[in-house]
Amino acid sequence: MSVVEAPPTQPDTLEPGSRRSLGSYLRDNEIDTRMVGMIAVLLAIWVVFHFISGGTFITPRNLWNLSVQTSSIAIMATGMVLVIVSRNIDLSVGSMVGTVGMVMAVLQVEWLPPLMGLGNQWIWLITLAIGVVLGALIGAFQGSIIAYVGVPSFIVTLGGLLVWRGFAWLTASGRTIAPMDAAFQLLGGGSNGSLGETGSWIVGGVACVGIIAFLVMGRRRRRKFGFRLRPTWLDVVLGVVGCAVVLGAVWVMNSYYLPENLAIQYAEENDIPIPEGGLQIPLGIPYPVLILGGVALAMTFVTNRLRFGRYVFSIGGNPEAASLAGIKTKRTIVKTFMVMGILVAISAAVSIARLNAAVSGLGTLNELYVIAAAVIGGTSLAGGIGTIPGAILGALVMQSLQSGMVLIGVGAPVQDVALGVVLVTAVAIDSIYRRRAAR
Amino acid sequence: MNGSTANGTPLVEMRDMSVSFGGVHAVKDVTIDLRPGEILGLVGGNGAGKSTLIKTLAGAQRADSGEIFVDGKEVSITTPRDAKAYGIETIYQTLALADNQDAPSNMFLGRELRTRWGTLDDSAMEDATRKIMGRLNPRFQKFKEPVASLSGGQRQSVAIARAVHFNARILIMDEPTAALGPAETEQVRELMRQLKSEGIGIIMISHDIHDVFDLADRISVMLQGKLVGTVNKDDVTMDEVLAMIIIGKMPEEVTTKELEQLHG
Numbered sequence: 001m002s003v004v005e006a007p008p009t010q011p012d013t014l015e016p017g018s019r020r021s022l023g024s025y026l027r028d029n030e031i032d033t034r035m036v037g038m039i040a041v042l043l044a045i046w047v048v049f050h051f052i053s054g055g056t057f058i059t060p061r062n063l064w065n066l067s068v069q070t071s072s073i074a075i076m077a078t079g080m081v082l083v084i085v086s087r088n089i090d091l092s093v094g095s096m097v098g099t100v101g102m103v104m105a106v107l108q109v110e111w112l113p114p115l116m117g118l119g120n121q122w123i124w125l126i127t128l129a130i131g132v133v134l135g136a137l138i139g140a141f142q143g144s145i146i147a148y149v150g151v152p153s154f155i156v157t158l159g160g161l162l163v164w165r166g167f168a169w170l171t172a173s174g175r176t177i178a179p180m181d182a183a184f185q186l187l188g189g190g191s192n193g194s195l196g197e198t199g200s201w202i203v204g205g206v207a208c209v210g211i212i213a214f215l216v217m218g219r220r221r222r223r224k225f226g227f228r229l230r231p232t233w234l235d236v237v238l239g240v241v242g243c244a245v246v247l248g249a250v251w252v253m254n255s256y257y258l259p260e261n262l263a264i265q266y267a268e269e270n271d272i273p274i275p276e277g278g279l280q281i282p283l284g285i286p287y288p289v290l291i292l293g294g295v296a297l298a299m300t301f302v303t304n305r306l307r308f309g310r311y312v313f314s315i316g317g318n319p320e321a322a323s324l325a326g327i328k329t330k331r332t333i334v335k336t337f338m339v340m341g342i343l344v345a346i347s348a349a350v351s352i353a354r355l356n357a358a359v360s361g362l363g364t365l366n367e368l369y370v371i372a373a374a375v376i377g378g379t380s381l382a383g384g385i386g387t388i389p390g391a392i393l394g395a396l397v398m399q400s401l402q403s404g405m406v407l408i409g410v411g412a413p414v415q416d417v418a419l420g421v422v423l424v425t426a427v428a429i430d431s432i433y434r435r436r437a438a439r
Numbered sequence: 440m441n442g443s444t445a446n447g448t449p450l451v452e453m454r455d456m457s458v459s460f461g462g463v464h465a466v467k468d469v470t471i472d473l474r475p476g477e478i479l480g481l482v483g484g485n486g487a488g489k490s491t492l493i494k495t496l497a498g499a500q501r502a503d504s505g506e507i508f509v510d511g512k513e514v515s516i517t518t519p520r521d522a523k524a525y526g527i528e529t530i531y532q533t534l535a536l537a538d539n540q541d542a543p544s545n546m547f548l549g550r551e552l553r554t555r556w557g558t559l560d561d562s563a564m565e566d567a568t569r570k571i572m573g574r575l576n577p578r579f580q581k582f583k584e585p586v587a588s589l590s591g592g593q594r595q596s597v598a599i600a601r602a603v604h605f606n607a608r609i610l611i612m613d614e615p616t617a618a619l620g621p622a623e624t625e626q627v628r629e630l631m632r633q634l635k636s637e638g639i640g641i642i643m644i645s646h647d648i649h650d651v652f653d654l655a656d657r658i659s660v661m662l663q664g665k666l667v668g669t670v671n672k673d674d675v676t677m678d679e680v681l682a683m684i685i686i687g688k689m690p691e692e693v694t695t696k697e698l699e700q701l702h703g
Contacts, residue, residue, distance in 0.1 A: 030583065221562045222562065224562070225562050225563070225565070225566040227562070227565065227566075301558075304559075305558040305559050306557075306558060306559065307551050307553070307559065310540075310544060310551065310559060313537070313539060313540060314537040314540060314544070314548055316539065317537035317538050317539035317540055317585075318535070318536065318537045318538055318539075320533070320535060321533075321534075321535035321536055321537050321548070322537065322548070322549075323499075323519070324497075324499055324519050324529070324531065324535045325519065325535070325548040325549035325550075326518060326519040326520035326523060326549040326550075327548070327549050384537075384538070384539035385539055
């Protein structure tokens, strides 16, 4: 990488010699200090649980499971960010998971096999596509009532919470639908639902190249316009840390092996000789995490790089200004709920695939976890503020707490108390932080 | 000085505009016009209908009846986008800024620059914002911070930059100096004179009669939704305009006694 210092064009460069805090220095260089803080909190949680649990938290096995458990909530939390940023709320996502999940289960178990033949390789894709369309339609329906009829989103989606839960039951008269299509099951990240060692390294490598390309292109663009560049060392640090995190995660995922009996079964099926000392087949990145990664990228792109995302934030910041600027605010609101519906469908697919079954109670209370993840991740319920990576981190923090408490044997009631306290504390700290920052 | 503004086709003419809200006439049969390079002061007490009238021109409020002509041609303005397409830009008293977003995002709100892939071109937008701010308010440096963290004057300059950047031919300013300190007010006044000299027509709503007398070429007065009349600034006194605002009488109708009572 060529080392070119910032051209001394803009007068807003840091005044040399003046003492500045690290925080404001990072902020000037467009680094989200809040996010850095959250990562620190997450690591602290991990270390604390690691010690209390006697060294079982920061292990490939636990982290692998943690990542899978986080996925379905985190996928929805990215959509909830947009909904909340636009000054709305969606209380119906948990029930929508129930309805959409149930429909997808019935489709692949009862409706499609007679039409296409049991085990047809397209069943999983058609099921998923129909689920996504259904999610988008439900979202569009609720969003239209909110935007065009003017019923508050709290009420519409509170109604939706009841309605879609009812439909989840009605779809199969309350039966449990199982097992899922063999290919569909992979979406849930079961013993086969992972990328494997080589595939995981390839994904990690591509992600690293992406991170570096992003940083280099950012510099090039800023140089083209003669803007102040980040100090080169900071960009290098960002690149190195980003790549290290990605490759480290791949390494952890690859350090979790297929359980022994499954490994032996796998070896027998594929005529692999079992070496002395046991067979170690790395699982690699589970598919739900891969899906989450794809969703995170897509949603970040939509939020930061497309007009739609900017309009959502403008509406959240000042709805009147947005409409005076000629933005079609109602249509934009409907779109946010459609995006939410699509993400609900993807999350529902992951959930039923992971459970290998669909029950009418699927997704119960998910709306609260999703909203909590978004809010812990820095989304302001007043609207206008929120980030996609923040929401994913929020989901990860919550799941880490929950998994950690399970590991150290805390009972369910105490877990609920702890999560509730953490939610309120996180938002309280955030409010204080924002008030200080505003001054 | 009225010679230069008294000829040619009006830039904008609003004829017999009426707007009512649930049977109450907010604006009734109002006709005003604006010529190139002219500042028209639009004055009146609270609830006189000034803001409602200009909102119909800005596309933020639909009129029940009336016609709008731009360059002598009748046009239909039903959305803010329509108005902008005719070169009509509005600076609202509230400034209409998305407080959570930075200056470039606000400047291009609804009219974002995009790359050839259809994605937002933030660098190009920041560049354009830096350029126009260099002209309007050279001391402005906060291009990356949410406009909520800017001072009143800085926010005002973002709102003005937004209107000016898109080659406004007709500028509507609702209370342009109400929230500003003396230095900033002078800056805005200077800018208005400059825009006027470039041939832009400005409709200025103001409570401040001194401001209006200082800047406007003509003054239109509204009272209770109706137009009292339009006068050349040079032909009237401040007291006569006050009489129009308060008792709705034109300078030729008003008596000396009534003028004296204004100060009583």
